[in-house]
Amino acid sequence: MSLRHGLLGLLAEGPASGYDLLKSFELSLANVWPATQSQLYTELNKLAGSGLIEVVAEGARGRKEYGITESGLAELRHWMTEVPPQQVHRSDMLLRVFFLSQITGEGARSYLRHLGEVAAKGLEELESMREFVDSGTENLSVYGRLALEYGLRLHRTQVEWAQWAEEQIR
Amino acid sequence: MSLRHGLLGLLAEGPASGYDLLKSFELSLANVWPATQSQLYTELNKLAGSGLIEVVAEGARGRKEYGITESGLAELRHWMTEVPPQQVHRSDMLLRVFFLSQITGEGARSYLRHLGEVAAKGLEELESMREFVDSGTENLSVYGRLALEYGLRLHRTQVEWAQWAEEQIR
DNA sequence: AGAGGACGTTCTAGTTTTGACATGTCTACA
DNA sequence: TGTAGACATGTCAAAACTAGAACGTCCTCT
Numbered sequence: 553m554s555l556r557h558g559l560l561g562l563l564a565e566g567p568a569s570g571y572d573l574l575k576s577f578e579l580s581l582a583n584v585w586p587a588t589q590s591q592l593y594t595e596l597n598k599l600a601g602s603g604l605i606e607v608v609a610e611g612a613r614g615r616k617e618y619g620i621t622e623s624g625l626a627e628l629r630h631w632m633t634e635v636p637p638q639q640v641h642r643s644d645m646l647l648r649v650f651f652l653s654q655i656t657g658e659g660a661r662s663y664l665r666h667l668g669e670v671a672a673k674g675l676e677e678l679e680s681m682r683e684f685v686d687s688g689t690e691n692l693s694v695y696g697r698l699a700l701e702y703g704l705r706l707h708r709t710q711v712e713w714a715q716w717a718e719e720q721i722r
Numbered sequence: 723m724s725l726r727h728g729l730l731g732l733l734a735e736g737p738a739s740g741y742d743l744l745k746s747f748e749l750s751l752a753n754v755w756p757a758t759q760s761q762l763y764t765e766l767n768k769l770a771g772s773g774l775i776e777v778v779a780e781g782a783r784g785r786k787e788y789g790i791t792e793s794g795l796a797e798l799r800h801w802m803t804e805v806p807p808q809q810v811h812r813s814d815m816l817l818r819v820f821f822l823s824q825i826t827g828e829g830a831r832s833y834l835r836h837l838g839e840v841a842a843k844g845l846e847e848l849e850s851m852r853e854f855v856d857s858g859t860e861n862l863s864v865y866g867r868l869a870l871e872y873g874l875r876l877h878r879t880q881v882e883w884a885q886w887a888e889e890q891i892r
Numbered sequence: 893a894g895a896g897g898a899c900g901t902t903c904t905a906g907t908t909t910t911g912a913c914a915t916g917t918c919t920a921c922a
Numbered sequence: 923t924g925t926a927g928a929c930a931t932g933t934c935a936a937a938a939c940t941a942g943a944a945c946g947t948c949c950t951c952t
Contacts, residue, residue: 553908554814561821582818588910593931613917613930630823632833637815639840644724645807646754646872650733652865654795654889655802660865663802670809687928695822695830698887702816702880707880710872717868741900761939762899783900783947821931 555595560604561579563620567608570596570616580696583703624648649717653703661718664711675707725765728755730774730798733790737778740766740786750866753873769794819887831888838884845877 562568562576570593577587596618599605604624609617620628645667652660682700732746739886740763747757752777766788774794779787790798819878822830852870 554812555908557821559818561817561824564821564824571932574930578846579797581817581820582799583810585812585814586810589931590911590933591909593790597932611930615930628821628824632821633820633829636836637818637840639815639844640753640756640811642724642755643808643811644727644755646869647724647731647751648802648807649865649869649872650751650754651727651734651798651802652868654731654734654798654826659803664868667789667807670807672800674809674933695819696891698822698890699816700818700833702819702883705879705883706876709875713872713875717871720864727940739900746902758940760899760903761942764903764938767902781900785900 553586554631555587555591556599556604557628557631558587559599559670560591560596560624560631561621563605563618564625564628567617567619569611569618581590584699657721664718664721668711668718671707671710671714675704675711678703678707723802724755725761725803726769726774727798728757729762729765729769730790730794730801733775733788734795734798737787737789739781739788754869817872827891831891833889834884834891838881838888841877841880841884845874845881847874848877 556587557646558581559573562581567637568576573596574589574592577585577592580618583589595607600618603621604627605618607616608619611617648663652663657664661689675697678700682697685697686698728747729743729868730742732751738746743766744759744762747755747762747886751757766775770777770788773791774789774797775788777786778789781787818833822833825833848870852867852874855867
């Protein structure tokens with residue numbers, strides 16, 4: 553449901569082709585709203601069909617550049633301000649925690665240790681991303697930084713929790 | 723993909739009917755892996771079809787009690803130990819943060835404030851859940867507590883982040 | 893006795909997501 | 923000149939998820 557709003561949000565910052573948008577989804581939005589190529593092109597056609605975006609230029613290799621329309625902007629703002637964000641998130645990582653009694657204590661500790669390590673690695677990646685963003689000429693919006701900071705804090709929390717949880721199983 | 727493992731995990735703790743399992747999903751697993759009733763019954767039939775679970779008793783009102791089979795247990799353990807947990811989680815809440823520049827500064831602050839409030843409310847609920855669990859005769863497994871603690875820490879992180887983020891927009 | 897509510901399952905119709913296949917163009921460089 | 927690799931879009935089948943209707947049974951309370 554929110555893929556369409558992701559596209560609208562990106563197009564609100566300027567015209568882009570499906571290919572460009574795919575890049576954005578793979579880079580900046582990868583950790584927030586992953587999307588596949590087929591899904592993206594399908595959605596672009598739907599959005600164009602309902603007049604929320606329109607082709608503003610055509611380039612080489614069949615490239616179609618889309619721009620957001622007035623009604624697209626209206627829809628985006630409506631979604632931003634009126635639609636309540638989803639509260640619940642599925643997490644197979646946590647689901648496994650519920651069933652940890654099904655494997656041995658050592659298996660459980662090993663699982664939690666692994667979760668901590670993965671989170672620590674993710675944390676490092678985000679930190680290097682922040683360094684890049686801070687130092688670079690490329691300027692991510694203020695708001696992108698907010699999201700990045702959320703990721704940093706979330707990962708730190710997970711690292712600490714995993715360590716704590718592993719200690720609990722003794 | 724993990725609904726099946728959620729069901730296997732619950733059935734590993736003892737036989738239950740679809741109705742019972744639905745209750746478990748609504749109560750303990752609601753924050754980790756929400757599932758609807760239709761999805762659940764469909765999956766139970768599929769699981770029975772592939773021999774991972776079986777009907778162990780039939781009760782009144784067409785009640786069918788399922789039990790996990792040996793191959794079901796094997797599948798559960800395989801999933802627990804061999805299948806890497808999913809890293810990325812979609813979050814329309816964070817997606818909106820990326821596009822906050824599309825609304826006014828006051829709108830953005832109000833959105834972040836709202837996120838903080840919602841998280842604070844969720845935190846309270848989890849805290850009362852913990853009290854209930856700690857004091858009650860009902861004993862949630864050690865592992866359920868670990869998951870609960872994760873929720874608590876996550877919510878606290880989100881409350882703090884939302885406050886910090888709101889201050890950033892000045 | 894009757895009614896409301898909990899118990900219990902099945903089915904349908906739609907949307908979203910995944911993963912893969914198919915197809916073609918342009919550019920740089922060996 | 924040829925070819926690898928980036929650019930660029932389209933389509934399809936299957937799985938997962940959502941939302942709700944439909945149906946019938948058993949128990950408890952008035």
